[in-house]
Amino acid sequence: MTLPSVMLNRLGITEDELAGLLIQDVHEIFSTMIGMEDLKIAPVPIEPVNLFRDGITAMVGLVGTYNGIVSLHGSRPLACKISSKILGASVIGVNENVLDAVGEIANMITGSFKLHVSAGGLDIRISTPSVVTGDEYIISLCGAHDTLTLLYDIDDEWLIVSVAIEREQEGQTSPA
Numbered sequence: 001m002t003l004p005s006v007m008l009n010r011l012g013i014t015e016d017e018l019a020g021l022l023i024q025d026v027h028e029i030f031s032t033m034i035g036m037e038d039l040k041i042a043p044v045p046i047e048p049v050n051l052f053r054d055g056i057t058a059m060v061g062l063v064g065t066y067n068g069i070v071s072l073h074g075s076r077p078l079a080c081k082i083s084s085k086i087l088g089a090s091v092i093g094v095n096e097n098v099l100d101a102v103g104e105i106a107n108m109i110t111g112s113f114k115l116h117v118s119a120g121g122l123d124i125r126i127s128t129p130s131v132v133t134g135d136e137y138i139i140s141l142c143g144a145h146d147t148l149t150l151l152y153d154i155d156d157e158w159l160i161v162s163v164a165i166e167r168e169q170e171g172q173t174s175p176a
Contacts (some may be wrong), residue, residue, distance in 0.1 A: 004145045004165055007066055011117060018116060019148055025112035026152070026161055034085045039159075042051065042151040049073065049149065049160060053135055053136050056094065058106035061127035066117060068145065068165040070110040072102065076133060078157035103129030113163060143167075 003015050010148070015018050023041055030036045057078045059071040074082075076094050083091040083101040091098060118124040132139070142169040152159040 002055070003148050003163070004066075004146045004167060007117065007165060013116075015148070018149070021116050022113060022161070022163065023150065026109060026120065026150070029108050029112070030154075033108065034082055034083060034105070036082070036154060037155065040153040042149050042153070045153045046160070047163060048147045048164070050139050051136070052100060052134075052139070053138070054104055056098070056131065056133040057137075057139055058102040058129050058131045059109035059139075060106050060129050062110070062124050063127070064118070064124035066165050068163065070106060070113055071139065071160075071162045071164075072106040072109060072127065072158040073139075073162070074102075075157050078154060078159060079133075081155065081157070099131045099133070103131045106131075109161060126147075164174065 003018065008018065019128045025038075030039050037133045052073055054076055055073060056076050057073045057104040059069050059073055062070065076098075079094060079102050080100050082105065083098040086101045107126070110126050114124050116124055132171055136145060141164055145164040145171055146167050147162060147164045149160060155157070
């Protein structure tokens, strides 16, 4: 787990405090918006993962003072469970509703994260969600990034929430 120290210093927050805010946001979103209160967080953040099997990944970009991506990775069966809770109806198999639901959850998590790292929410813009699914795929970020990756257990299914922030190059300055 490593986020840019320059960013953390500008925010006046430690990485552990920012991770705690992200954990709190994820729990609140899953509890309030989805009705799933049984998220168990792994005791420590994990190393970034880029190879996924039988998975679904929703990604939302960050552009502005800090550039990066917030992503949500899980199994397709978990995505269907989550969508069923949101829709109030049984969902079997990945369809447009599942893609929309997972994208919207990633969007909510990104919006919450944006509020923690931007002054009034105006110096960072977020993209619309993109969703990838497949039997086996790799997510690869170009350039150097610092990453915070959290692992959750929901009903014995894994869920990964990852924030990757572009690493500032030596001599590079971002607007304060």
